[in-house]
Amino acid sequence: MKIIVVGTGYVGLVSGTCLAETGVHVTCVDIDKSKIEKLSKGIIPIYEPGLEPMVLRNVEKNRLVFSTSMKESLPDAAVIFIAVGTPPGEDGSADLRYVLEVAREIGQHMNDYKLVVTKSTVPVGTSKKIRETIRKELDKRQVKIKFDVASNPEFLKEGAAVQDFLKPDRIVLGLESENAKKILNRLYHPFMLTGHRIVYMDIASAEFTKYAANCMLATKISFMNDLANLCERVGADINSVREGIGSDPRIGNKFIFAGIGYGGSCFPKDVKALIKTATDAGYDLRVMQAVDQVNNLQKEVLFNKILSHYKGDLKNKIFGIWGLSFKPNTDDIREAPSLVIIRKLLEYGAQVRVYDPVAMDETRKILGERVSYGLDVYDTLIDANGLLLLTEWTEFRILNYNLLSKIMKEKTIFDGRNIYEPAEVIEKGFAYFGIGRKVSGK
Ligand SMILES: NC(=O)c1ccc[n+]([C@@H]2O[C@H](COP(=O)([O-])OP(=O)(O)OC[C@H]3O[C@@H](n4cnc5c(N)ncnc54)[C@H](O)[C@@H]3O)[C@@H](O)[C@H]2O)c1
Structure with missing residues (x-):
């Protein structure tokens, strides 16, 4: 055939x-x-x-x-x-x-x-x-x-x-x-x-099914992000909550990680498209409207933590960014939360150095020379005021604290994907900021 x-x-x-x-x-x-x-x-x-x-x-x-x-x-x-x-x-x-x-x-x-x-x-x-x-x-x-x-x-x-x-x-x-x-x-x-x-x-149901699948997954993410923000305010830890609910087979343990919002070429556009389909059909798709709104706000949550930690003054501060693609194992940076955070940092006069195992070329096409490109993971952090973990590639998972202590100007870690253990990071003398974690700060 x-x-x-x-x-x-x-x-x-x-x-x-x-x-x-x-x-x-x-x-x-x-x-x-x-x-x-x-x-x-x-x-x-x-x-x-x-x-x-x-x-x-x-x-x-x-x-x-x-x-x-x-x-x-x-x-x-x-x-x-x-x-x-x-x-x-x-x-x-x-x-x-x-x-x-x-x-x-x-x-x-x-x-x-x-x-x-x-x-x-x-x-x-x-x-x-x-x-x-x-x-x-x-x-x-x-x-x-x-x-x-x-x-x-x-x-x-x-x-x-x-x-x-x-x-x-x-x-x-x-x-x-x-x-x-x-x-x-x-x-x-x-x-x-x-x-x-x-x-x-039938054909209409098949076309709808794809949107239903992506919208359900986006909903899980926004739900957990919304709860993470509440956890911080009431003294709970979203990672513990996630483990506590994920073992329930009715809920499942996938797509319930809190972080810096969903990106990529599918979820953001598909959520918006289904909302538009509903509007055209004279129906208010309230859950998806909230999912979209939560996600837009979530992309700024980590930046707001940075801004508050440095008391609003980011001018000439150096930030090393680990991870650019919207998720690991791809070079796709379409709608990646990293781009929102980087643009905010630049807007506030910070210097940004980035590193990603495969997405540097794609990023260069969009950000050009407005940021500098690290030669490797740790090169990105020389004299940096802060490390921002934005995509959870495997190679970022274990930190070399000794090296970080030597090369960074300030020992501060902003963990946008909750991959580090706050207690361990703090015990090594670093300030830690995650998403919805009980332990945060110094
Ligand atoms: N990327 C994903 O993970 C994924 C998963 C499931 C479904 N989808 C859906 O699949 C579709 C494609 O997504 P993608 O990420 O592969 O897109 P993409 O942007 O990576 O690729 C689309 C390709 O189509 C080509 N193209 C556009 N008009 C054309 C024409 N008239 N004739 C021939 N080629 C043409 C473009 O040059 C481009 O190479 C989208 O509707 C997307 O929502 C994407």
């Missing part, structure tokens, strides 16, 4: 590569010429563990090819997965222009039956718009060609995307034709060998 995956970002490149791994022929199409040129030379434009060798292996076996031309790729393909971006529009709604552009191209160039599957996160009703767009193009060409649309939202996590795709918790398929079901069952069968985890539903 030959398929096309349109959009070679985190979702498209991973999906295309994993599908090629099963033996189907995949053409990954993107309008970004430089991306396709790089991929054709074996250069992977994103950091995703395990992806590079898999791309190279499948390219070598001629099962995975890259192209900028939908027109040239279409004739041979039976299935087209749409995996282009759906960034937030000005009013919070998902911007569908890239998705519908792909639909237009399909309608302009298809010559026989196609199954068009949407993997991008899109609001309810988008598959209908895709169908109408394709039909309009076919009408313009005065041809009648059969096609089906389907919804197949993607649940992979950046940083573990390859494993998630190969061993999914579940695959959600929104369908309206038996033929689409047959084709997608065949494509996903290789990933289902250890259990049947395909959930079938």
Whole structure:
């Protein structure tokens, strides 16, 4: 079987590569010429563990090819997965222009039956718009060609995307034709060998399911952050509370870590998009409005602690930042809380030095030379007034207190992810500030 995956970002490149791994022929199409040129030379434009060798292996076996031309790729393909971006529009709604552009191209160039599957996160009703767009193009060409649309939202996590795709918790398929079901069952069968985890539903419910999943996860995070802020005020410790509730299987121990707010290319935009969908439908989605509001405030909580510790004077103070990506194991800094904190520090005249194992290049594209880039973890902290831990990469987990004591000007640690033990840090002579911790300060 030959398929096309349109959009070679985190979702498209991973999906295309994993599908090629099963033996189907995949053409990954993107309008970004430089991306396709790089991929054709074996250069992977994103950091995703395990992806590079898999791309190279499948390219070598001629099962995975890259192209900028939908027109040239279409004739041979039976299935087209749409995996282009759906960034937030000005009013919070998902911007569908890239998705519908792909639909237009399909309608302009298809010559026989196609199954068009949407993997991008899109609001309810988008598959209908895709169908109408394709039909309009076919009408313009005065041809009648059969096609089906389907919804197949993607649940992979950046940083573990390859494993998630190969061993999914579940695959959600929104369908309206038996033929689409047959084709997608065949494509996903290789990933289902250890259990049947395909959930079938109508297209609107499948589109909604993706938002429901991301909004639930965002809610867990904002809930814990809100409670963390209260813990500080009443003398409780959010880490103990987390352990106390996480062992209850009804609650679960994942996504209940307090911190500096959620970021990334999905949660912030998907929460906003669902709120907008609700508004358009004449409904107030109150829980999600609160989740969004709490998250915006949470991104400033650590900065406010810094400002208060230095009594409002950050001018020329030096801060060493560990971690820039919105979470570990990715170079994605879209909507990362680190950017909010760094911009605030710069606004107050502080000097900022940053270090991240993989996200420095992406950060440089956004912040340029407004910050300086550490050569390694500890280089970032020479003469620093404070250490800010913003992303919990494994390499930051154990502190070399002796070295820190020697190189830092002031022994102060702001732990935005609660990965250090306050009592231990304080015992080593450092001031410690976490999120919702009972022990804080000197
Ligand atoms: N990143 C994630 O973890 C994740 C997880 C699940 C779902 N999603 C959803 O999947 C979609 C893609 O996300 P992403 O993070 O992979 O995006 P991305 O921004 O990394 O990649 C999107 C790609 O689409 C390309 N593109 C745009 N218009 C195109 C066109 N007309 N033809 C061909 N290519 C085109 C862009 O050049 C870009 O390379 C979004 O809707 C997102 O919400 C993302």
